[in-house]
Amino acid sequence: MTEERALISRISKGDMEAFRQLIKQHERLVAHMIGRVVKNEEDREELCQDVFLKVHDKLDEFNYQSKLSTWIATIAYRQAINHVRKKKLLLSELNEDESFKERFIADNNPAEELEDKDIQSRILEYIEELPVHYRTILTLYHVDGISYPEIGEITKMPEGTVKNYLFRGRNLLKEKIVKYLGKEEVL
Amino acid sequence: MRDQDEELQRLAEAGELKGSNPDNKAYIKVFDALSQEPKFSLPSSFAQGVIQKIAALEARRETRRDILWLIAGIVTFGIATIVCVVLTGFKFDSGAFTFLKNYGGLVFFGLALAVLFQFLEKKLLPNTRKQSLI
Numbered sequence: 001m002t003e004e005r006a007l008i009s010r011i012s013k014g015d016m017e018a019f020r021q022l023i024k025q026h027e028r029l030v031a032h033m034i035g036r037v038v039k040n041e042e043d044r045e046e047l048c049q050d051v052f053l054k055v056h057d058k059l060d061e062f063n064y065q066s067k068l069s070t071w072i073a074t075i076a077y078r079q080a081i082n083h084v085r086k087k088k089l090l091l092s093e094l095n096e097d098e099s100f101k102e103r104f105i106a107d108n109n110p111a112e113e114l115e116d117k118d119i120q121s122r123i124l125e126y127i128e129e130l131p132v133h134y135r136t137i138l139t140l141y142h143v144d145g146i147s148y149p150e151i152g153e154i155t156k157m158p159e160g161t162v163k164n165y166l167f168r169g170r171n172l173l174k175e176k177i178v179k180y181l182g183k184e185e186v187l
Numbered sequence: 188m189r190d191q192d193e194e195l196q197r198l199a200e201a202g203e204l205k206g207s208n209p210d211n212k213a214y215i216k217v218f219d220a221l222s223q224e225p226k227f228s229l230p231s232s233f234a235q236g237v238i239q240k241i242a243a244l245e246a247r248r249e250t251r252r253d254i255l256w257l258i259a260g261i262v263t264f265g266i267a268t269i270v271c272v273v274l275t276g277f278k279f280d281s282g283a284f285t286f287l288k289n290y291g292g293l294v295f296f297g298l299a300l301a302v303l304f305q306f307l308e309k310k311l312l313p314n315t316r317k318q319s320l321i
Contacts, residue, residue, distance in 0.1 A: 016238050023234040035227030044227055052237045053244070123220035142221040167189075170196055170217055177213035 004068045011059055022068075023052055029069060030076045032143055036135045037080035039128070040087075047083055051076045066153055073146070073154045077136065084132060104129065104172055119177070126176050133157075134169035141166055 010018035027048070034047045054075050062071055127135060136155065140146040152159045198204040199214040206212075230236075271277065287294060 016241070019241075020234045020238060023237055027229050027233055031227055031229050032225055035225040041227075045229065045233070048229055048233070049237050049240060053240060056237075056241055119216055120220050120223070123217060124223065124226075127220070138221055139225065142218075143224055167193065167196065170214070170221070171192055173217045173221075174192075174210065174213045177216055178209045181209060181213060 005064070008059060008062065008068070011056070019056060022055070026069060026072050027052075029073055029144055032139050033073060033076040033136065034080050036127075036139045037077075037132050038083055043083065047079055048076075051079050054079070067150070070146070070150045070153055073140070073144075073150075077154050080136075081132070100131065101172060101175075104176065119180075122180065123173060123177065126173055130169060130172065133165055134172070137162055137165045138169045 007018050007022060011022065030048050030051050031044075034044050034051070038044050038047060051072070055072055058075075062068065127138065130138070133155070137151055140151050140154065141148075146154070148159050148162050151157075151162045155162065157165075192210075195204060195210060195214050199218045204211055204215055204218075
């Protein structure tokens with residue numbers, strides 16, 4: 001925390017080397033967040049840039065109530081969700097309907113079945129098919145090692161909802177894999 | 188069913204899930220895949236790109252600020268002129284400036300010198316703000 005304070009103080013005084021250091025420390029987290037939520041390759045890097053421009057602009061407003069990484073992840077999350085909302089095409093992703101679970105598990109492309117892909121890359125593809133909140137929470141928890149309360153702070157969801165999304169996301173993937181492995185064994 | 192799945196997820200997270208039944212096998216694979224980093228990563232020059240963009244934005248803001256000050260100066264000057272004219276009852280009489288007729292070159296030289304000083308100030312004095320950004 002002391003190091004964070006020192007870094008922020010240097011940035012506030014106009015030290016761009018300190019800001020470069022901040023970017024290096026948090027670019028992985030921002031890339032994960034944007035990369036999981038935004039599907040369009042071309043928009044991703046620009047959105048990551050926008051996140052850090054916003055961080056630079058609003059750094060004076062950071063009040064040390066949370067970790068700097070949580071604050072930056074919150075900005076990245078909002079930026080990503082706003083982008084999805086603007087694009088409208090993916091708006092349905094934000095609101096998961098009742099029949100999603102059945103569709104997700106049942107949805108299998110026959111041509112895809114014939115492709116010789118290992119199970120790991122197939123699971124990664126299935127993750128991309130999940131609604132945006134599942135993808136975000138699964139990534140923050142499993143890849144970035146962020147705690148439930150911090151994820152709640154980033155996504156503005158109660159801790160219970162975060163846990164529920166995490167449980168259901170893993171469960172959906174498991175169901176899909178059980179179905180896939182079952183078919184593979186039959187074949 | 189949910190309790191059973193919760194227990195399986197807890198064990199898988201702790202790395203203690205074993206067994207060959209489909210649920211166990213699937214959870215082990217799901218947890219392995221979930222801890223993998225997403226494919227998207229940023230180029231090594233990303234930080235430099237952001238810093239350059241900030242410098243460009245800062246320069247644009249500075250130019251805009253300068254223009255606003257210039258406009259404010261012109262407007263203030265205009266108002267001050269009108270106020271002076273009204274308060275002093277000044278009447279424009281070109282006769283008052285006839286003495287300049289003989290010193291046209293001097294007036295031109297004075298103006299050229301002022302413009303030259305402005306130009307040199309912009310070009311030669313180091314812009315400390317810009318340097319600290321880059």
